[in-house]
Amino acid sequence: MTFNYDVIVVGAGHAGCEAAAAAANLGSKTLLITMDMNKIAQMSCNPAVGGIAKGQIVREIDALGGQMGIVTDKTAIQFRMLNRSKGPAMWSPRAQSDRARFIDCWRSIVENTDNLFIWQDMVNELIVENGRVCGVRTGMHVEFKAGAVVLTNGTFLNGLLHIGRTQIRGGRIAEPASKGITEQLVSLGIKAERMKTGTPVRIDGRSIHFDEMGEQPGETDFHKFSYLDTPHQVLKQLSCWTTYTNEACHEVLRQGLPDSPLYNGQIQSIGPRYCPSIETKIITFADKTQHQLFLEPEGETTQEYYLNGFSSSLPLDIQLRALQQIPAFRDIQIYRPGYAIEYDFFDPTQLNHNLETKQIKNLFFAGQINGTTGYEEAGGQGLIAGINAHINCHGGDSFILGRDEAYIGVLIDDLVTKGVDEPYRMFTSRAEYRILLRQDDADMRLTEKSHKLGLATQHRYDLLKEKKDSRDAIIQFCENYSVKPQYINEGLEKLGTTPLAHGCKLIDLIVRPQTTLTNIAELVPALRSELDKVPASRKEEIIEAAEILIKYSGYIKREQIIADKINRLENIRIKGKFDYNSIQSLSTEARQKLTKIDPDTIAQASRIPGISPSDINILLVLLGR
Structure with a gap:
């Protein structure tokens, strides 16, 4: 029996859920296939969303009409804005979520989205005809046909778990691995490799001595993830906790290294540099006598805690004995040990910028299958893959974000241009235009684009327009309103800033580091009246x-000028214009890499590792001819 859809999404993790919801909301009849409907959008690692650069991605997902920010706000048990001591380009929202409610909320979304259907089964074969994907076949021998297929298999492709010398086949603890897809794709010419990631022990909170740990409470101001006018912090807000390893703990860990899969040769695949296991830390940083650990609650009512910073694949007895050396964990009881997992991924340079594979038409990859790590990176890719799968079925130009438009654009361009040699994690340092890609203005950058596409709703667009009009009215008022020394100097001195020698425009006061719109409004009644015009629900x-925008306008304008110059190269298209192997004036490395990547533009070519400025000049000269 055969069933027909426009788009099929395989895997209901963070990438799969965003892909399926996007395609369905755009109007495609969409099928989401998952092995377990009770694990939709499972938080396989820590129960948290956002963080440095990752929080910006979640705000971009929301600005585009995705769901991750909405779900996080509904299920958050702690919210913090990281990097507040730095400039706003570095501010990054992060929330702890109730793991069980996060799943329930996502399941409610996918079950109640028009055009979106769910099938519980395992996909073990793609239907490919004449270089084009046409559907999938499942373990139940059901055949589903579709115009496009999005693979978001996470860590399930030939997944193998490691706890000491014990090996268990699975995609997550107690969940089966998926077989067949990798082997089929390799036979069709797609290159597969292996990666490794890990997760820490889960602890019973009743066995923890919290009085011997540092408390890390959350924040309760207006900040949240979604730009919609929706409530946040609806659940009980909980603290995280901090403690440290010690030399006694390290000694136990060193005793277990002969049985560590990372050090006895059992694991050969690539691991994450930026989230190392505890055994890697004690080897790499042998001079350190302690490492900080973060204890994170898994939910509003559960006793389960996640020990961030103690990822490990050591034997169970070693993990337990090492933790017992830490005073706060001397009576520790655990739900399950930490473990490592190896899985298949596919070299992302085999993808176009719309996340469609170069080898097979209408087949899209998103998430860890592309060599990334993190819910946020997965969700961003899933959203773009779902949008473009819909476009491929119904016509239109591919939806691609530039490096100056979104961290999602940086992420995807890095993947398809540079590839990965370790699990890819987003950092602010990966973006050239951090001042343009702030978390506060993702809606300004992206919502109008998504609204034109048909994904962002009219309500979301109306909220954007209201925000922009109110924001610009404040700025215009400050540019035009003059203040005189005799009326404001006493207040300025109390704020610790230099009094005025003569009158000036209000905007010249706001740029000072000691001043804000709020504290100057206390000194200037006209400004206070202007701020009172702002919609109360979104005033802050x-x-x-x-x-x-007032304080950083100079930096923003300067960075925009640089981005505009680079964008001129983004507009010089070269895909299909050169036989690189025949251009002998290029270096051998350049010929090989340009042939492999086949970049769309001169700008993309310039970002390929190993391509020199002289190689780019040669291409520009040839284009001129």
């Missing part, structure tokens, strides 16, 4: 947006 958000 809009005032913050205006203040950032």
Whole structure:
């Protein structure tokens, strides 16, 4: 029996859920296939969303009409804005989520989205005809046909778990691995490799001595993930906790190294540099006598805690004995040990920027299958893959974000241009235009684009327009309103800033580091009246947006000029124009890499590792001819 859809999404993790919801909301009849409907959008690792650069991605997902920010706000048990001591380009939202409610919320979304259907089964074969994917076959021998297929298999492709010398086949603990897809794709010419990641022990909170740990409470101001006018912090807000390893703990860990899969040759695949296991830490940083650990609650009512910073694949007895050396964990009881997992991924340079494979038409990859790590990176890819799968079925130009438009654009361009040699994690340092890609203005950058596409709703677009009009009105008022020394100097001195020698425009005061729109409004009644015109439900958000533009306008304009110059190269298209192997004036490395990547533009070619400025000049000269 055969069933027909426009788009099929395989895997219901963070990439799969965003892909399926996007395709369905755009109007495609969409099927989401998952092995377990009770694990939709499972938080396989820590129960947290956001963080440095990752929080910006979640805000971009929301600005585009995705769901991750909405779900996080509904299920958050702690919220913090990281990097507040730095400039707004570095501010990054992060939330702890209730793991069980996160799943329930996502399942409610996918079950109640028009055009979106769910099938519980395992996909073990793609239907490919004449270089084009046409559907899938499942373990139940059901055949589903579709115009496009999005693979978001996470860590399930030939997944293998390691706990000491014990090996268990699976995609997550107690969940089966998926077989067949990798082997088929390799036979069709797609290159596969192996990666490794890990997860820490889960601890019973009743056995923890919290009085011997440092408390890390959350924040309760207006900040949240979604730009919609929706409530946040609806659940009980909980603290995280900090402690440290010690030399006694390290000694136990060193005793277990002969049985560590990372050090006895059992694991050969690539591991994450930026989230190392505890055994890697004690080897790499042998001079350190302690490493900080973060204890994170898994939910509002559960006793389960996640020990961030103690990822390990050591034997169970070693993990337990090492933790017992830490005073707060001397009576520790655990739910399950930490473990490592190896899985298949596919070299992302085999993808176009719309995340469609170069070898097979209408087949899209998103998430860890592309060599990335993190819910946020997966969700961003899933959203773009779902949008473009819909476009491939119904016509239109591919939806691609530039490096100056979104961290999602940086992420995807890095993947398809540079590939990966370790699990890819987003950092602010990967973006050239951090001042343009702030978390506060993702809606300004992306919502109009998504609304034109048909994904962002009219309500979301109306909220954007209201915010922009209110923000710009504040800025215009500050540019035009004059203040005189005799009326404001006493207040300025109390704020610790230099009094005025003569009158000036209000905007010249706001740029000072000691001043804000709010504290100057206490000194200037006309400004207070102007701020009172801002919609009350979003007043703090809009005032913050205006203040950032006022204080950082010079930096923002300068970076935009640089981005515009680089974008001229983005507009010089070269795909299909050269036989690189025949251009002998290029270096051998350049010929090989340009042939492999087949870049779309001169700008993309310039970002390929190993391509020199002289290689780019040669291409520009040839284009001129």
